[in-house]
Amino acid sequence: MSDPLPASVPHAVASAGPAIDTAEIARLEEIARRIRVEIVRTVNHARGGHLGGPLSVTDILTALYFRILRVRPDDPGWPDRDRLVLSKGHSSIALYGAMALRGYFPVEELATFDAVHSRLQGHPDMCLLPGLDMSTGSLGMGISAGVGMALGARLAGRDCRTFVVLGDGECQEGSVWEAAMVGARYGLANLVAIVDHNKLQQYGWPGDTPEHRLPPEAPGELLAKWTAFGWRVLEVDGHAMGELVRTLEEATRGEGRPTVVIAHTVKGRGVSFMEDRYYWHTRLLKPEEFAQAMAELGEPAPAVEGGPT
Amino acid sequence: MTLPMGRPMREIFGETVAELANEDPRIVVLDGDLGSSTRADIFERAHPDRYLQMGIAEQNMLGVAAGLATMGFMPFISTFVSFALIRPLDQVRVLIAQTGLNVKITAGYAGLFTGMAGKTHQIVDDVSIARAMPGIVVVSPADDVEAAQVLRWSATYDGPVYVRLVRDATQRLFDDGYRFEFGRAVLLREGRDVTLISTGSQTPRVVDAAGILAGAGIDAHVVHLPTIKPVDVEAIVAAAERTGRVITVEEHTIIGGLGGAVAETLSEHRPTRLHRVGLPDIYTESGPNDALLDLYGLSAVRVAEQVTQALERMG
Numbered sequence: 001m002s003d004p005l006p007a008s009v010p011h012a013v014a015s016a017g018p019a020i021d022t023a024e025i026a027r028l029e030e031i032a033r034r035i036r037v038e039i040v041r042t043v044n045h046a047r048g049g050h051l052g053g054p055l056s057v058t059d060i061l062t063a064l065y066f067r068i069l070r071v072r073p074d075d076p077g078w079p080d081r082d083r084l085v086l087s088k089g090h091s092s093i094a095l096y097g098a099m100a101l102r103g104y105f106p107v108e109e110l111a112t113f114d115a116v117h118s119r120l121q122g123h124p125d126m127c128l129l130p131g132l133d134m135s136t137g138s139l140g141m142g143i144s145a146g147v148g149m150a151l152g153a154r155l156a157g158r159d160c161r162t163f164v165v166l167g168d169g170e171c172q173e174g175s176v177w178e179a180a181m182v183g184a185r186y187g188l189a190n191l192v193a194i195v196d197h198n199k200l201q202q203y204g205w206p207g208d209t210p211e212h213r214l215p216p217e218a219p220g221e222l223l224a225k226w227t228a229f230g231w232r233v234l235e236v237d238g239h240a241m242g243e244l245v246r247t248l249e250e251a252t253r254g255e256g257r258p259t260v261v262i263a264h265t266v267k268g269r270g271v272s273f274m275e276d277r278y279y280w281h282t283r284l285l286k287p288e289e290f291a292q293a294m295a296e297l298g299e300p301a302p303a304v305e306g307g308p309t
Numbered sequence: 310m311t312l313p314m315g316r317p318m319r320e321i322f323g324e325t326v327a328e329l330a331n332e333d334p335r336i337v338v339l340d341g342d343l344g345s346s347t348r349a350d351i352f353e354r355a356h357p358d359r360y361l362q363m364g365i366a367e368q369n370m371l372g373v374a375a376g377l378a379t380m381g382f383m384p385f386i387s388t389f390v391s392f393a394l395i396r397p398l399d400q401v402r403v404l405i406a407q408t409g410l411n412v413k414i415t416a417g418y419a420g421l422f423t424g425m426a427g428k429t430h431q432i433v434d435d436v437s438i439a440r441a442m443p444g445i446v447v448v449s450p451a452d453d454v455e456a457a458q459v460l461r462w463s464a465t466y467d468g469p470v471y472v473r474l475v476r477d478a479t480q481r482l483f484d485d486g487y488r489f490e491f492g493r494a495v496l497l498r499e500g501r502d503v504t505l506i507s508t509g510s511q512t513p514r515v516v517d518a519a520g521i522l523a524g525a526g527i528d529a530h531v532v533h534l535p536t537i538k539p540v541d542v543e544a545i546v547a548a549a550e551r552t553g554r555v556i557t558v559e560e561h562t563i564i565g566g567l568g569g570a571v572a573e574t575l576s577e578h579r580p581t582r583l584h585r586v587g588l589p590d591i592y593t594e595s596g597p598n599d600a601l602l603d604l605y606g607l608s609a610v611r612v613a614e615q616v617t618q619a620l621e622r623m624g
Contacts, residue, residue: 134379135404144373152382174368181364185364
């Protein structure tokens with residue numbers, strides 16, 4: 001697997017709390033593995049949906065749902081819960097996988113993803129699925145809603161935190177920077193944005209070869225932009241579970257302004273032939289590819305599940 | 310005789326929402342850096358802690374409103390129509406209309422009166438656009454009295470509301486005894502020869518036009534439609550049945566707005582001879598208010614002329 005964190009970028013978590021013990025890291029990594037299995041299985045079953053982005057954001061959502069977020073899956077409307085907005089709504093299947101395993105709904109319901117009458121819409125729909133804090137899907141909007149939630153929590157005197165997960169391609173949307181500006185203006189220390197910085201977008205600008213597309217931002221560009229907008233910026237390897245958890249915990253300390261965690265990730269993480277390949281943003285698996293993907297994720301599947309019936 | 314002038318709807322906005330907020334702690338006002346124009350500044354002085362400056366960043370403003378609504382607040386959006394609805398249209402669609410969140414888009418500077426700002430700020434297609442969007446209701450008050458009541462009503466309605474407010478003082482139609490009813494048309498004048506249906510601050514000018522027409526022997530039936538979505542089908546059909554000829558008048562494009570709503574309603578429920586008075590398929594220009602009304606055929610005199618001509622054609 002490739003190393004997601006460029007050598008030129010320092011790990012910025014010097015002040016983070018105590019290391020997470022290895023058993024806890026192993027627990028979280030196993031959950032992330034199971035979510036990846038569900039992502040590949042579900043998208044293959046639905047014969048549609050995204051793969052690259054959900055696989056890159058899986059560890060982030062695992063750390064949030066199983067370690068960071070103060071939520072009650074059996075009481076999803078609990079007013080003081082932490083809020084989570086998946087601004088990169090096209091990675092919905094990763095969110096659904098995490099929510100199912102966290103107990104919001106039965107894992108079997110994942111099989112309804114993308115089907116008519118499902119609560120698991122192609123992009124997250126807060127009107128259908130309890131526990132979803134915001135509908136998303138049109139990029140660049142979720143961060144604004146997150147600013148509103150954090151501002152509302154402060155106005156209402158609630159102790160809850162708001163987490164917004166963005167894509168790096170999404171950070172090309174101008175509205176992201178409108179929200180960044182206003183979030184900093186209000187000093188929203190209860191707001192944490194996490195950028196899933198997998199260095200690829202759906203298609204991107206042409207690179208050197210037909211297989212190669214340029215990253216959404218130049219190296220260091222996100223760090224410079226968020227810093228310039230007045231945010232506290234932390235960077236982390238978005239697949240190193242222990243470091244990721246510590247960084248997210250550090251991010252909630254606020255210090256009078258919002259914090260962004262730039263999580264360096266690999267698109268398609270966990271399936272060798274998808275990693276760092278832009279065209280696995282959305283692509284249907286052939287039966288043999290499905291079998292290989294499941295095997296690599298530690299869950300060999302019967303070959304008959306690989307194709308449409 | 311013409312109707313007297315009322316107060317500017319924008320002042321009514323600032324005062325009314327400030328009063329509502331005295332009793333309703335959910336209310337916050339989001340300003341897109343135009344508080345001194347939209348009179349959100351009146352609210353700011355009354356409730357500085359619930360006045361939220363969002364800067365010149367309207368896409369974000371609508372998204373923040375959605376987030377605040379999920380936290381139990383009732384945000385009122387205050388900026389010009391062009392920036393409250395048109396520029397952030399996708400945020401309105403995805404985060405507010407599709408979610409049904411309790412956001413009030415109470416936009417000023419609807420129609421032609423923009424302090425001579427011209428076509429960038431004159432929004433005359435907003436009703437068509439908002440009307441086509443599922444999940445949002447559209448209300449266009451006639452005067453200051455009705456504007457205050459619409460704003461008060463909007464705070465009792467759980468869901469997205471688009472309210473069309475006018476910048477400048479316009480004619481007052483209603484007295485203090487008037488009561489706005491959501492979704493209901495208002496019969497303003499009974500007549501036999503033709504039904505005139507109007508909305509917003511165009512309605513007082515249509516009432517004056519009916520007076521002019523009466524002097525020329527044309528007895529107009531006048532109906533005001535403050536709620537454009539959902540439209541009052543029963544009232545429109547009844548008014549059409551009464552006269553057999555319907556003319557819509559609006560300070561808005563004739564495509565898809567009030568005229569469109571009435572045309573759809575009548576075509577489906579009671580086919581009736583119809584003529585639409587309003588802006589043709591053009592962009593408008595800047596100028597003093599009265600000059601614009603004259604230029605675009607929306608003054609009482611010009612409406613009366615067009616009604617007379619239309620009736621000759623309709624037979």
